[in-house]
Amino acid sequence: MTVLRSNFPVGGTPWAMRKAQWTALGLSDEDMEKPKIAIVNSSSSLASCFSHLDGVVPPLMAAIRAAGGVPFEVRTAASSDAITSAGAQGRYILPTRDLIASDIEVAVEGAQLDGMVTLASCDKTTPGQLMAAGRLDIPTIVVGCGYQPSGVFRGEHVDFEDVFLYAGHVATGAMTVEDLAEMASVAVGGPGVCAGMGTANSMHIATEALGMMLPGSAPVLANSPKMFADVERAGHRIVELVLEDLRPRQVMTPGAFRNAVVAVLAISGSVNCVKHLQAVAVEAGCDVDVLALFEELAPQVPLLTGVKPNGDRRIDEFEAAGGAQALLHRLRPLLDLDQPVVAGGTLGDVLGAAQVADSDVIRSVDDPLARHPGITIVRGSLAPEGGVVKRTVEDDGVHRFTGPAKVYSSRDEGIAGIRGGEVSPGDVVVLSGLGLRGSPGMALTSAFIFALDGAGLGDQVVVVTDGQMSGLVNKGLVIAEVSPEGAVGGPIGLVRDGDTISVDVDARSLELEVPADELERRRAELPPLAAPTGCGWLDVYARTVAPLSRGATLGG
Known part of the structure; x- marks a missing residue:
């Protein structure tokens, strides 16, 4: 018979305190067992x-x-x-x-x-x-x-994902606030x-x-x-x-x-x-x-x-x-x-008892919707410990890309850059310093991705970041959660405007085409990362969070 750890020795202090508290909640002696x-x-x-x-x-x-x-x-x-x-x-x-x-x-x-x-x-x-x-x-x-x-917006299915996406379009003037407000009011039922x-x-x-x-x-x-x-x-x-x-x-x-x-x-x-x-x-x-x-x-x-x-x-x-x-x-x-x-x-x-009710919705292994990976891990000189790429079923976007870096240190700075015409087709936009320690807490970059889409640049640039994306993001070629993060000396923190970056999703590579001695010179110029000393939760998190290789668990 299983011995329940909740059953304390009768007569002891823990038993007595528990009996007093739980009797007041209406539990009987039988319940205690x-x-x-x-x-x-x-x-x-x-x-x-x-x-x-x-x-x-x-x-x-x-x-x-x-x-x-x-x-x-x-x-x-x-x-x-x-x-x-x-x-x-x-x-x-x-x-x-x-x-x-x-x-x-x-x-x-x-x-x-x-x-x-x-x-x-x-x-x-x-x-x-x-x-x-x-x-x-x-x-x-x-x-x-x-x-x-979900809901219906002007005769079409709409859900929260659509609101999330089109908010980025408003940020670049591609959708009106009034239309977004109408959509948001019906998207979640x-x-x-x-x-x-x-x-x-x-x-x-x-x-x-x-x-x-x-x-x-x-x-x-x-x-x-x-x-x-x-x-x-x-x-x-x-x-x-x-x-x-x-x-x-x-x-x-x-x-x-x-x-x-x-x-x-x-x-x-x-x-x-x-x-x-x-x-x-x-x-x-x-x-x-x-x-x-x-x-x-x-x-x-x-x-x-x-x-x-x-x-x-x-x-x-x-x-x-x-x-x-x-x-x-x-x-x-x-x-x-x-x-x-x-x-x-x-x-x-x-x-053994499972059944598939619609073979068009859930396909078989022999007759899939697609055979390319839904998630691809890339590595290379810009991501020695890996970066994550999300791929759609159609996967008809860019797979191979080389271009000059355009570097921003925050999501809002990047959105301002889009509005100001700083991001051009062919750029590799780098959002650095947004990782576990640098943020701290790993900032969301999704709004920047949707702003790019709203500006018509979603399939004309590549985004590389040590921040994270919402699970609903599936626009353009984005390499997220690049590790090591920039704040702890990872190569993504050493990228400068104009550096050449090459991505090859099929080859699972992400390369920063800058000589090693130049990267070391830049690394030596970085100020040391100071651990926050405050008592707030993000301060505690920054002092104790482990790398992505340990799932960003706490414990250093």
Whole structure:
């Protein structure tokens, strides 16, 4: 019989304090002996991404109680790329992921609860919750809480991605403020995550492939009967999982991460999945190089679906075609089917009943939409430790490019440069100093990419940055998250206006054509990077964040 860590020796001080507090909450002596389950809720009324999560908690609590457990709701930070990105040029977004993981640790480990169900919504909640699961290593199920319904603008489908894109067009005068306001007022029809293959939906699908989400859970329309059925399933299963003592580190193995990478490549998922999966592996104590997995598997994994912004399919069409289970069923020849999953048994066991409802939406490995990699890792003298390129299904843009550098040190400076006519066709625009330490927190460069598109330059220039992109960005040739970052002496911080840069996506290369002795001279002129001394979260983050090779986890 499983010994529950939440059951303290009777008569001791911890037992007495807990009995006093929990009796006041209405718990009985019998309840004190049951599995105690955390419901990790990142509810917030700041953004529609999280606004429905409080409504998920009561039916989840009921399911846990019906299965013989005792539920406790705990709250964490909640960052929305759409809302929280307003401050510090988006620098709070990525660091919130690690704050979420630590929030969970404080509440769940501090109280010595036995298991947890995490309510995953916007981009940073899923990886933060998975990181906490790996760190604490207690039975955990991640529940994807759904994508938002989209709208109609002047007779055409519109969603949040379109608003994000056309805001960049307004910045360059290609769209009026009035038209953008009308579009924004109808683009989002309810709560949930962005309705495209951005970071949230990509990570939900990756989590199912990883084995940490119940099969058939991703993607799902927020507040739909299907979502609430998944919630009920998770409430019942988590109590069984605690009694079986199946822990995240038994599930999140090297083979499981390989499966997740295969799934992300097959959907041309968000580039943010690379660092998030690496961070989860670090927290789970799993010795796996996720970047190397993307490099190894990219040539082998075809693109099986084209959900916006990668193609013209919608996320609800992908769900109706069978979702992640249908995708993984198609990918069986490329997967490690012996990996355990939180549903019980192996991935191969749960995929046995999967079906593909629409072969046009989710294609087979033998008849894919495309065979080029959905995500390509480039390396070279400008990116010794790698940079990430996102590719669409059609992939009809620039693959090979050589041009003079135009260097900016911030997103806003770059947008001002576009408005001022400083960026010309044939340029390689470099946004440097936006990485983990330089920002700190890795600034979002998406608004700059959309401003380029609005200026008609999206397919005429290349962008290279040590900052990050939103998972919804898929415009032009952009090499993001170049490592090492400029602020710590990486070559991208040594680029000057007029330097020649060459990109070859097919050859997976990114070269700075400047003599090595000249680069060393420039490096010697750089002032030392001073660690922030303040008490703010970004200061703490800058002092402790590890490189992208460790998923930008904290700990230096």
